Amino acid sequence: MNVQVENPHSSTTAAFIRTVTNVGPEKSTYKAVVKAPKDVKVTVTPDTLVFNKVNEKKIFKVKVQGPPMEDTLVLSASLEWIDSNNHKVKSLIVISNMVLPIGI
Structure with a gap:
């Protein structure tokens, strides 16, 4: 998830689904x-x-x-999403005050 700051003099707010x-x-x-x-x-x-079956989809907001x-x-x-068996799924969140290369 990448937030590109439009005005570096004001606070930043973004939402991702x-x-x-x-x-x-x-x-x-x-x-x-x-x-x-x-x-x-x-x-x-x-x-x-909470998942009850394989291939079940869930939506969350950040x-x-x-x-x-x-x-x-x-x-x-x-x-990071962590389950009781210590499986982990990690997503990075970046707030930037510059143009980042495509693919980040």
């Missing part, structure tokens, strides 16, 4: 774990995904709020 598909055991529960700098707030809704980026080029965070 994502769909995930269960490819693991049919009964799986994943909890969201966010790692972010103290001045970046990341909210995941819902923060728990809201990112960051500080003005006047003196900062890039801030990064991560969202």
Whole structure:
């Protein structure tokens, strides 16, 4: 998830909606774990995904709020979905005050 800052003098807000598909055991529960700098707030809704079958799809929303980026080029965070068997699915979150190459 990439947020491109339009105005580096104001705070940043972005929202992403994502769909995930269960490819693991049919009964799986994943909890969201966010790692972010103290001045970046990341909210995941819902923060728990409960799957009852293989190939079941779930939708979640990620809201990112960051500080003005006047003196900062890039801030990064991560969202990890972790189940009770320690399976992990990780997504990176990038807030940038510059043009990034295609593919990031």
